[in-house]
Amino acid sequence: MSTTQLLDHSALKFNQISIITFTLLGFILNQPILPAFAAAVLIAGSINKKFALFKLTYAHIVKPLGLLKPNIVEDSTAPHEFAQLLGGIVLGIGSLLLYTWQPLFGWIFAWIVILLAAANLFLGFCAGCFVYYQLGKLGVPGFRTQSQ
Amino acid sequence: MTQTILQRVFLSTEIFLAFVLVVKSYSTYNEWKVRLQSRKKRLPVTVETGKPILLYFWTSDCAQCKPQERQIERAQAILQQSGKTLKIQKFDALEEHVLAKLMNVMTVPTTVLLNSHGNVTTWNPGLTPADTIVKQYLAIQ
Numbered sequence A: 001m002s003t004t005q006l007l008d009h010s011a012l013k014f015n016q017i018s019i020i021t022f023t024l025l026g027f028i029l030n031q032p033i034l035p036a037f038a039a040a041v042l043i044a045g046s047i048n049k050k051f052a053l054f055k056l057t058y059a060h061i062v063k064p065l066g067l068l069k070p071n072i073v074e075d076s077t078a079p080h081e082f083a084q085l086l087g088g089i090v091l092g093i094g095s096l097l098l099y100t101w102q103p104l105f106g107w108i109f110a111w112i113v114i115l116l117a118a119a120n121l122f123l124g125f126c127a128g129c130f131v132y133y134q135l136g137k138l139g140v141p142g143f144r145t146q147s148q
Numbered sequence B: 001m002t003q004t005i006l007q008r009v010f011l012s013t014e015i016f017l018a019f020v021l022v023v024k025s026y027s028t029y030n031e032w033k034v035r036l037q038s039r040k041k042r043l044p045v046t047v048e049t050g051k052p053i054l055l056y057f058w059t060s061d062c063a064q065c066k067p068q069e070r071q072i073e074r075a076q077a078i079l080q081q082s083g084k085t086l087k088i089q090k091f092d093a094l095e096e097h098v099l100a101k102l103m104n105v106m107t108v109p110t111t112v113l114l115n116s117h118g119n120v121t122t123w124n125p126g127l128t129p130a131d132t133i134v135k136q137y138l139a140i141q
Helices: A009-028 A033-047 A053-062 A078-099 A103-123 A127-137 B002-040 B065-081 B097-102 B130-139
Strands: A004-008 A072-076 B053-058 B087-092 B110-114 B120-125
Touching: A004 A009, A009 A033, A009 A053, A009 A072, A009 A078, A009 A103, A009 B002, A033 A053, A033 A078, A072 A078, A072 B065, A078 A103, A078 A127, A103 A127, A103 B002, B002 B120, B053 B065, B065 B130, B110 B130, B120 B130
Parallel strands: B053 B087
Antiparallel strands: A004 A072, B053 B110, B110 B120
């Protein structure tokens, strides 16, 4: 069952920008440590909000400096947490492949995350939400709540 | 080293452009599919016709539905300034699954604009900005 609370959508945007930046820079400079770092931040942030480094950077640096205007909305937290964990897992698998014997497949996984984050940021299409909705439609437990 | 970096920058640009092209083509294909489907099959009686209307599909657990509602309210306010009224019908995509299937709702939010004859004119999967809704509405006036 999901909970509703006040969410700053600019923090989510900054999270996506950070994922794209780290992973894309990792690809351009051929530095697997960068996507691996982004994956670690996403997974750790899903487990405990204290470790959500990108969101903390937004809260303590980006927002006070006025680089992004806060956009606070009362919203369901579950799909966002699900999307973040999904992104972290895919990027984590990619990073493992980069460090083992399959760098090509590793970068393919990394690019999937870059493109899906970009689709959300620039086209308004949230892949995590798509998966969440489809699972809800199939009646998978934990993915369907009562209408309000 | 510099050459490799440049090659990767070009490759990244190409991947982005190819992705945008694929997404736009897929979206256009789906829009046509919904248009054809809505002409072949009769709309459920719950859908109001006779005037252009925006069908808004949501679920209670949808991440982008609150921001979408804000965008719809903004679009309504913009149109109201020029004396136009944008009619909205809100549907829970999981409850109204027959209509959601007819309108090919793959994700939430999805907004579908119908003209006064009840035909689909535009199909927007995902978060759609107010300006786009306004532009789409004015195009069928």
